[in-house]
Amino acid sequence: MRPTSPLDRVAGAHDAAVLALARRGEPVSRGELAEAMQVTPQAVSKILSRLTDRGLMGEVGTITPGPGKPTTLYSIVPSSRRAIGLHLTRSRVHGVVVDLAGEILERRELETGRLQPVPELIETLAAETRALADTGPGDLLGVGIGMPGPVDWAEGVYRGTSEPDAWSGAPIRQLLLEELGMPVLLDHDSLAALVGEKWSQPGLLDHAALVLVEDGLGASLCLDGAIVRGAHSHAGEAGHTVVRMGGVLCSCGRRGCAQAEYQAALAEDDEDRAADVLATVVLNLVRLADVDRVVLGGRTVYAHHATSMDAIRRALAESLEAEPWLHVEVMLSTRGTDLIAVGAACEVLEHEYGLPQALVLPD
Numbered sequence: 244m245r246p247t248s249p250l251d252r253v254a255g256a257h258d259a260a261v262l263a264l265a266r267r268g269e270p271v272s273r274g275e276l277a278e279a280m281q282v283t284p285q286a287v288s289k290i291l292s293r294l295t296d297r298g299l300m301g302e303v304g305t306i307t308p309g310p311g312k313p314t315t316l317y318s319i320v321p322s323s324r325r326a327i328g329l330h331l332t333r334s335r336v337h338g339v340v341v342d343l344a345g346e347i348l349e350r351r352e353l354e355t356g357r358l359q360p361v362p363e364l365i366e367t368l369a370a371e372t373r374a375l376a377d378t379g380p381g382d383l384l385g386v387g388i389g390m391p392g393p394v395d396w397a398e399g400v401y402r403g404t405s406e407p408d409a410w411s412g413a414p415i416r417q418l419l420l421e422e423l424g425m426p427v428l429l430d431h432d433s434l435a436a437l438v439g440e441k442w443s444q445p446g447l448l449d450h451a452a453l454v455l456v457e458d459g460l461g462a463s464l465c466l467d468g469a470i471v472r473g474a475h476s477h478a479g480e481a482g483h484t485v486v487r488m489g490g491v492l493c494s495c496g497r498r499g500c501a502q503a504e505y506q507a508a509l510a511e512d513d514e515d516r517a518a519d520v521l522a523t524v525v526l527n528l529v530r531l532a533d534v535d536r537v538v539l540g541g542r543t544v545y546a547h548h549a550t551s552m553d554a555i556r557r558a559l560a561e562s563l564e565a566e567p568w569l570h571v572e573v574m575l576s577t578r579g580t581d582l583i584a585v586g587a588a589c590e591v592l593e594h595e596y597g598l599p600q601a602l603v604l605p606d
């Protein structure tokens with residue numbers, strides 16, 4: 244495998260915007276791109292020639308919409324690049340390799356069954372990466388890891404919870420980078436999941452919350468087109484917002500946190516109460532951040548998705564009844580249990596070819 248240099252990144256916002264428009268699926272023409280981006284067709288030609296020279300996009304045919312010359316259509320070339328994503332939990336590594344479109348080429352699952360000491364963990368992550376590295380065509384850009392937080396995305400460090408464990412403070416990104424010699428990104432699982440959803444649906448989730456329920460309960464936000472990370476890479480810890488004063492004792496030391504209430508309800512087989520807790524979390528996020536889409540994902544949500552979706556839709560309908568101009572769509576991630584691994588891989592794609600955070604995609 245060839246370590247990709249950072250120079251593989253796109254030339255700028257316009258190149259990224261063309262790629263994002265092309266990622267929506269349908270082949271695009273020069274004229275359509277020029278109109279969508281509010282630039283001249285000549286400018287689009289330059290961008291397209293840069294992207295086709297690098298194999299990221301290609302001509303896929305022509306149409307003749309009327310009299311005159313046929314129009315050339317362009318698409319992204321999914322097979323031109325690959326990225327690996329690993330979903331790390333305390334007892335499992337779920338890995339995928341995806342193409343430039345974010346489609347899965349291969350997946351692997353490894354049960355470690357326990358919290359491995361850090362040196363052993365790095366060996367495991369490296370071995371899983373190497374096992375996926377030769378699958379599929381195209382340049383391999385790097386590996387992304389999504390794991391339960393708190394994670395410092397900028398530093399690539401797992402911060403650890405209030406009860407320190409073997410991984411607390413581990414510079415996982417740097418250690419794995421030294422082991423593999425390729426770019427590595429480390430992120431909170433719910434953020435990785437949202438980046439992945441955004442990658443495969445460009446423009447749809449510019450004002451969105453993703454609520455992830457795995458072993459814990461967390462959320463991530465995209466506001467005005469930009470992923471929200473916060474001062475300590477810690478935004479979206481919705482699981483530790485209080486939904487019931489004086490409620491169940493939480494692992495964080497407080498009472499009535501959404502995560503503790505949710506887990507307590509499920510432990511008592513009270514699926515309806517758990518769904519109500521989730522609905523409260525969603526409603527609070529909608530009220531706080533004014534999102535128009537909420538994506539639900541994670542292994543625990545899939546097991547109870549019908550009840551959860553019903554409770555959330557009901558709570559939203561009741562709460563927003565007096566404000567008919569507020570539309571919030573609730574959807575279930577289509578990625579199933581691959582959600583976080585795919586998202587972690589898409590973070591690598593996003594890092595190389597994504598829109599600069601300040602730029603919102605044109606409609």
Ligand SMILES: [Zn+2]
Pocket residue numbers: 482483484493494495496497500502503
């Ligand atoms: Zn808590």
